[in-house]
Amino acid sequence: MTGRPLEPAPAKYAHIADSLRSRINNGVHPPGTMLPSEAQLVREFAASRSTVVRALEYLRQLGYLEGVQGKGRMVLGTPVPRRPVPPRRVHVALHASELANATLLGAGRAPASPRIAAVLEIAVGELVIARQRTMFDSETEWPLLSTVYMPAVAAEGTGFGASDLLREGALDHLERRRRIRAADVVERMNLRTALPREATSLGLDRNASTLASLLVVRNAAQQALLVIEQVMPVPPHGIEEVFALAHA
Amino acid sequence: MTGRPLEPAPAKYAHIADSLRSRINNGVHPPGTMLPSEAQLVREFAASRSTVVRALEYLRQLGYLEGVQGKGRMVLGTPVPRRPVPPRRVHVALHASELANATLLGAGRAPASPRIAAVLEIAVGELVIARQRTMFDSETEWPLLSTVYMPAVAAEGTGFGASDLLREGALDHLERRRRIRAADVVERMNLRTALPREATSLGLDRNASTLASLLVVRNAAQQALLVIEQVMPVPPHGIEEVFALAHA
DNA sequence: CCTGATTACTTGACTAACCAAGTTGGACAG
DNA sequence: CTGTCCAACTTGGTTAGTCAAGTAATCAGG
Numbered sequence: 001m002t003g004r005p006l007e008p009a010p011a012k013y014a015h016i017a018d019s020l021r022s023r024i025n026n027g028v029h030p031p032g033t034m035l036p037s038e039a040q041l042v043r044e045f046a047a048s049r050s051t052v053v054r055a056l057e058y059l060r061q062l063g064y065l066e067g068v069q070g071k072g073r074m075v076l077g078t079p080v081p082r083r084p085v086p087p088r089r090v091h092v093a094l095h096a097s098e099l100a101n102a103t104l105l106g107a108g109r110a111p112a113s114p115r116i117a118a119v120l121e122i123a124v125g126e127l128v129i130a131r132q133r134t135m136f137d138s139e140t141e142w143p144l145l146s147t148v149y150m151p152a153v154a155a156e157g158t159g160f161g162a163s164d165l166l167r168e169g170a171l172d173h174l175e176r177r178r179r180i181r182a183a184d185v186v187e188r189m190n191l192r193t194a195l196p197r198e199a200t201s202l203g204l205d206r207n208a209s210t211l212a213s214l215l216v217v218r219n220a221a222q223q224a225l226l227v228i229e230q231v232m233p234v235p236p237h238g239i240e241e242v243f244a245l246a247h248a
Numbered sequence: 249m250t251g252r253p254l255e256p257a258p259a260k261y262a263h264i265a266d267s268l269r270s271r272i273n274n275g276v277h278p279p280g281t282m283l284p285s286e287a288q289l290v291r292e293f294a295a296s297r298s299t300v301v302r303a304l305e306y307l308r309q310l311g312y313l314e315g316v317q318g319k320g321r322m323v324l325g326t327p328v329p330r331r332p333v334p335p336r337r338v339h340v341a342l343h344a345s346e347l348a349n350a351t352l353l354g355a356g357r358a359p360a361s362p363r364i365a366a367v368l369e370i371a372v373g374e375l376v377i378a379r380q381r382t383m384f385d386s387e388t389e390w391p392l393l394s395t396v397y398m399p400a401v402a403a404e405g406t407g408f409g410a411s412d413l414l415r416e417g418a419l420d421h422l423e424r425r426r427r428i429r430a431a432d433v434v435e436r437m438n439l440r441t442a443l444p445r446e447a448t449s450l451g452l453d454r455n456a457s458t459l460a461s462l463l464v465v466r467n468a469a470q471q472a473l474l475v476i477e478q479v480m481p482v483p484p485h486g487i488e489e490v491f492a493l494a495h496a
Numbered sequence: 497c498c499t500g501a502t503t504a505c506t507t508g509a510c511t512a513a514c515c516a517a518g519t520t521g522g523a524c525a526g
Numbered sequence: 527c528t529g530t531c532c533a534a535c536t537t538g539g540t541t542a543g544t545c546a547a548g549t550a551a552t553c554a555g556g
């Protein structure tokens with residue numbers, strides 16, 4: 001027996017990255033503080049600068065730190081798990097243009113219903129800009145009625161209240177026109193009876209049950225920017241989505 | 249005017265990475281073929297080996313290629329966009345143990361209903377292992393009935409049919425015991441009337457409406473490994489999930 | 497024909513050095 | 527006191543070289 005280890009030693013850069021990551025996770029280098037310089041880490045780990053930089057680059061990519069040329073690297077902390085990205089149906093609702101698969105029913109001012117007013121944090125009956133269309137799901141051809149609501153003040157200058165077809169999704173349009181960024185979207189899915197106008201638009205019987213989905217698009221401060229309400233007849237096979245499970 | 253360019257020249261490694269990525273996207277280097285060796289790329293791009301390797305490493309991390317020491321780098325092709333990860337409610341269904349917030353109602357063999365048989369691709373009435381519990385959503389305290397189904401053959405040796413409480417989620421347990429990996433999960437959400445046993449377990453009126461969710465866990469070959477059916481009374485405020493929108 | 501050694505080639509990891517670009521603090525002059 | 531300059535330090539990018547580990551083909555010997 002030569003005393004050879006049963007497992008290969010981890011690469012040096014991996015060991016350095018692990019050490020630094022543990023320190024960040026354990027609060028030795030708290031968020032907002034500067035990490036030791038490359039030169040210091042070279043001395044501490046007895047490695048070349050390239051090897052140290054490789055470890056640091058890996059941690060940067062993971063979100064543990066960020067570097068400023070000439071200044072140093074600041075600790076960001078343990079990266080928080082991101083919330084999942086929207087499933088397909090929500091993505092389509094936010095980004096689908098009005099040019100295909102859709103029929104614009106109307107666009108303009110309307111008084112906010114209690115539900116919409118609550119979500120937009122405005123008074124019931126206050127004027128909002130509403131934009132309504134019927135469309136068909138591109139995969140299932142199932143019909144749905146989609147209504148975008150926006151506070152009248154926020155809609156100024158965006159063209160949301162006009163009857164020209166939007167060439168981009170409602171969210172894309174808002175972000176571009178208003179130069180703002182949406183941070184997240186809340187989906188509330190529920191079962192309810194169709195309103196008379198909804199039943200007419202969707203060709204349903206009066207008092208038919210529908211699946212209703214309210215999408216509240218928010219900014220980083222969690223203020224509502226945009227609300228999209230989608231109503232559809234209950235699909236015979238339900239609503240289907242596929243999610244990835246394997247971790248590469 | 250000194251003729252200085254208005255934009256800084258891209259870093260050399262970035263230019264090499266872009267060039268190679270374009271070639272892969274355009275089919276010059278098709279998936280399954282070997283990329284030119286580092287030495288060849290060094291000559292082609294008139295760069296040092298470290299610079300070439302940096303570009304290749306970036307593409308590897310993006311999923312365009314993979315390297316085997318001594319052999320070369322094989323083109324994987326344009327990475328397909330990953331499907332979204334499961335929202336919270338699906339994650340809980342797959343991973344929550346039976347130790348908290350849950351009451352195991354029973355575990356054992358049962359004949360497959362037409363719906364479960366279709367999903368598992370077995371004959372109606374064939375025996376499956378079923379495991380049923382009631383639980384409460386940890387955020388909303390809303391009740392739900394959850395039933396895990398697995399083909400009897402696949403369940404052998406896993407302890408799924410036994411009455412001991414599982415200390416891990418059903419999927420975790422299956423993956424560990426069977427040393428297999430699940431690739432994705434299909435969620436089918438629908439509205440239906442509660443079966444009599446479901447109504448009893450959930451304390452509902454007969455023929456009450458429920459939101460029913462069928463989760464089909466599949467392997468990479470899209471064969472069903474596990475099915476989880478969840479039934480809940482229609483929540484008064486619906487089912488809510490939050491999705492991230494901002495791109496860092 | 498099979499096996500082991502050798503050679504040429506490949507990628508993975510590491511070192512040392514250099515240049516570029518930026519930050520910061522101290523010294524000095526007005 | 528304020529502004530400018532400069533040195534020391536920082537990270538970003540690049541080059542050149544070495545050693546380690548692996549692949550694949552060829553050749554020689556049994």
